[in-house]
Amino acid sequence: EAGVAQSPRYKIIEKRQSVAFWCNPISGHATLYWYQQILGQGPKLLIQFQNNGVVDDSQLPKDRFSAERLKGVDSTLKIQPAKLEDSAVYLCASSLVGQGSYEQYFGPGTRLTVT
Amino acid sequence: RKEVEQDPGPFNVPEGATVAFNCTYSNSASQSFFWYRQDCRKEPKLLMSVYSSGNEDGRFTAQLNRASQYISLLIRDSKLSDSATYLCVVSAGNNRKLIWGLGTSLAVNP
Numbered sequence: 001e002a003g004v005a006q007s008p009r010y011k012i013i014e015k016r017q018s019v020a021f022w023c024n025p026i027s028g029h030a031t032l033y034w035y036q037q038i039l040g041q042g043p044k045l046l047i048q049f050q051n052n053g054v055v056d057d058s059q060l061p062k063d064r065f066s067a068e069r070l071k072g073v074d075s076t077l078k079i080q081p082a083k084l085e086d087s088a089v090y091l092c093a094s095s096l097v098g099q100g101s102y103e104q105y106f107g108p109g110t111r112l113t114v115t
Numbered sequence: 116r117k118e119v120e121q122d123p124g125p126f127n128v129p130e131g132a133t134v135a136f137n138c139t140y141s142n143s144a145s146q147s148f149f150w151y152r153q154d155c156r157k158e159p160k161l162l163m164s165v166y167s168s169g170n171e172d173g174r175f176t177a178q179l180n181r182a183s184q185y186i187s188l189l190i191r192d193s194k195l196s197d198s199a200t201y202l203c204v205v206s207a208g209n210n211r212k213l214i215w216g217l218g219t220s221l222a223v224n225p
Contacts (some may be wrong), residue, residue: 042119043215105159
């Protein structure tokens with residue numbers, strides 16, 4: 001079974017530039033999550049989708065971050081404009097059923113460096 | 116008080132040692148509990164769920180104490196390959212959002 005796919009794996013941009021990350025969850029997984037993990041910290045949930053609807057985006061900085069999950073499969077996360085403090089690993093995860101009751105499978109992450 | 120707290124460590128133990136990690140949570144209505152493992156520069160992977168009655172998987176034992184609001188992870192007969200960061204995860208609320216601890220770093224030495 002193919003795992004969660006993410007691209008790109010690494011990205012270096014200057015502050016105030018824009019960047020987009022892509023995620024393809026495991027086939028059949030209805031729930032998709034985007035996390036931000038800063039070095040030395042645990043993952044922080046940015047947004048959770050159930051199919052193509054948003055379940056939780058309370059920690060998403062909506063002035064600069066946006067995410068969408070068209071057709072309830074792939075998802076993109078965008079940052080515009082980026083700040084230095086956005087340097088982190090952006091992890092995408094999926095699960096069969098949401099609401100925290102089932103195992104989440106993570107992709108390899110995108111390591112973002114903002115200079 | 117943080118929603119989920121862990122001792123960041125690092126814990127340095129010799130091979131064969133027994134090591135235990137604790138994790139405390141603030142929301143008494145928390146419903147689900149997990150331990151994830153994260154290797155350096157890798158993504159987190161589920162190690163085990165934590166059930167009310169406690170559960171064991173080989174050398175790993177997880178326990179939940181609802182009264183004191185903590186969960187624990189015990190690793191027996193530590194292996195070099197156990198070196199990693201162990202993340203405590205708790206879900207609560209209507210949408211059962213997952214709250215992650217900062218992780219506990221374990222280094223098993225030969």
